[in-house]
Every structure is written in structure tokens, then in C-alpha cells.
Amino acid sequence: MKRVARSKRAPRRAAGFTLIEMLVAIALLAVVAVLSYRGLDEILRARESLTSHMTSERALSQLFAQVNVDLRNAARDDEVGQPPVRVGGGVLQIVRNMRLPGQAPRLQVIRYRDTGHRVVREASPGISTIGQLRANLNGQADDGWSSIELASGVDGFGSEAWVPDHGFTADMSVARDQLDADIKAPTIPQAGNGPLPRSVTGVAVDIRLHGQPAPVRRILLVGQ
Incomplete structure (x- = not known):
């Protein structure tokens, strides 16, 4: 009998991946994951920085707007007996006219100060006598005063x-010497008994936010 020769077939390759292929795939996935994380982290940091910057800008805009309102309503020198605006020492103090519906006009002492990297606005109650005015000008804010925070993250406040x-x-x-000179100036007959010229006609407010190299400055007019 003749033997039938069997055809030699190539051995089949086992299904699946080899260990080397698995290691290479894992390494590639790790690289992609690291790159994706770094990109996402930068996006999140940029978003946080932009949000913080926009919040600070909004707070500064509100603060400068409030200071502008107080300065526009500043009392006159002859109403206070001294310049109604005081600067220096990290404090901006304004004596302003306070007008409430149904009430007689009164004065009010306003203070802007930096306390613990925050700019706060302190406001006295309404003032109707010279004695009350002197007490509030020279005293500390007490329980009768109101206080509100207008900006945070502040490293410097000046005026x-x-x-x-x-x-x-x-x-x-x-400013006091200027007021004394205005008082001693000869009166012009045609002017009558008009109010004294303002000894302080403008205020520059400087605020430096945390991490910023230079302060933000706004120049505001007094009584206008």
C-alpha cells in the first residue's frame, strides 16, 4: 500500500497580545495620560487665575465707585472747620453730607482703611452737632458705626x-495751611459771603492687590 503523504502546515499563532505588546501599549497610555493631565491642569489653573482676576477687578470697580460717591458729597471746609478729607497712615477719611428722605441734612464721617489685607468702609451715624462731629473725627469706630468689606487680597492701600x-x-x-490762607484772604465785595474755596479738590487712591507688581491708581474729584 502506498502511504499518503500528509501536508505540513505552519503552526497556528496563539490568539491575543504578547507581553511585549502589552507593555508597549501600557507605556503609551501612561504617556498620553500624563500629557492630558498636564494640559488639563494648565487649563484649570488659567481658569482659576482669570476668575480671581475678574473678581478682584469687579471689587475694585465697586470700591472706587463708592469712594467717588462719598467724595462728590463731601462737606465744605467751613461746614467742618477743617479740610473734610484726610489722607495718610493707610486711612482715607471723608466728612460727607448725609441726606435721607424726610430728615434734615446731617453730616457723616466715612473711613476707608486696610485691615488684614482687606479694605473696609466704616460709616458713622448721622451727625447733627459740632460736638458729635469732633467726637467722631477724633475717636475710634464704635458700636454705632457700620462696616462693610469692599475688597480683599490687598497688600497696600494709600491715598x-x-x-x-x-x-x-x-x-x-x-491742606490746613491752604485753608488758613483762604480764610485770611481778602473778601471780594461782589462775591458776598460765599463759601470758602476747597483746600482739597482731588484725591488719588492707590490699591495694590496681592501678586501685582504695581498698585492701581484712581484720581477722583472732591465735591463734583
Whole structure:
């Protein structure tokens, strides 16, 4: 009998991946994961920074708007007996007119100060007598005062007064000398008994936020 020769077939390859292929795939996935994480982390950091910056800008805009309102309503020098605006020492103090519906006009002392990297606005109750005015000008804010935080993350807060013929200064003696000169100035008959000129006609407010190299400055007018 003749033997039938069997055809030799190539051995079949086992299904699946080899260990080397698995290691290569895992390494590629790890690289992709690291790159994706870094990209996502940068996006999140940028978003947080932008959100924080926008929040700070909004807070500064509100703060400057409130200071502007208080300065526009500042009392006159002859109503207070001294310059109604005081700068220096990290405090901006304003004596302003307070008008409430159905009530007689009164004065109010406003203070802006930096307390623990926060700018707060302190407001006295309505003032109707000279004695109350002197007490609130020279005293500390007590239980009768209101206080509100207007900005946080502040590393510096300062202000300067614009005194006519002198320019910006943080020395209030310059403003007081200007007021004394206005009082001693000869009266013009045609002008009658008009109010004294303002010893401080403008204020520059400087606020430096945390992480910012330079302060933000706004120049505001007094009584206008």
C-alpha cells in the first residue's frame, strides 16, 4: 500500500497580545495620560487665575465707585472747620453730607482703611452737632458705626490729597495751611459771603492687590 503523504502546515499563532505588546501599549497610555493631565491642569489653573482676576477687578470697580460717591458729597471746609478729607497712615477719611428722605441734612464721617489685607468702609451715624462731629473725627469706630468689606487680597492701600498750587501730598498740614490762607484772604465785595474755596479738590487712591507688581491708581474729584 502506498502511504499518503500528509501536508505540513505552519503552526497556528496563539490568539491575543504578547507581553511585549502589552507593555508597549501600557507605556503609551501612561504617556498620553500624563500629557492630558498636564494640559488639563494648565487649563484649570488659567481658569482659576482669570476668575480671581475678574473678581478682584469687579471689587475694585465697586470700591472706587463708592469712594467717588462719598467724595462728590463731601462737606465744605467751613461746614467742618477743617479740610473734610484726610489722607495718610493707610486711612482715607471723608466728612460727607448725609441726606435721607424726610430728615434734615446731617453730616457723616466715612473711613476707608486696610485691615488684614482687606479694605473696609466704616460709616458713622448721622451727625447733627459740632460736638458729635469732633467726637467722631477724633475717636475710634464704635458700636454705632457700620462696616462693610469692599475688597480683599490687598497688600497696600494709600491715598494722597490734591491741594491747589501744591499738587498731590499725604501731608495734611499743607491742606490746613491752604485753608488758613483762604480764610485770611481778602473778601471780594461782589462775591458776598460765599463759601470758602476747597483746600482739597482731588484725591488719588492707590490699591495694590496681592501678586501685582504695581498698585492701581484712581484720581477722583472732591465735591463734583
